[in-house]
Amino acid sequence: xxxxxxxxxxxxxxxxxxxxxxxxxILTEKDDDHYRQELKDIADYxxxxxxxxxx
Numbered sequence: 240x241x242x243x244x245x246x247x248x249x250x251x252x253x254x255x256x257x258x259x260x261x262x263x264x265i266l267t268e269k270d271d272d273h274y275r276q277e278l279k280d281i282a283d284y285x286x287x288x289x290x291x292x293x294x
Contacts, residue, residue: 255267259274
C-alpha cells in the first residue's frame with residue numbers, strides 16, 4: 240500500500256524521522272531530508288576511508 244501526503248512544514252525532516260521510528264518506508268523527492276543526506280555523507284566518508292586502505 241502506498242500513501243501520499245502533501246505537507247507544508249519547515250520541520251519535514253522531523254516528520255520523516257517519526258515515520259521511520261515506527262517502521263514506515265519513506266519514498267521522498269524532497270531535499271530537506273537531513274537523515275538521508277547524513278547517511279550519504281557517512282557512506283561517502285567510509286568509501287574514502289576504504290580507498291585509503293588500498294594504497
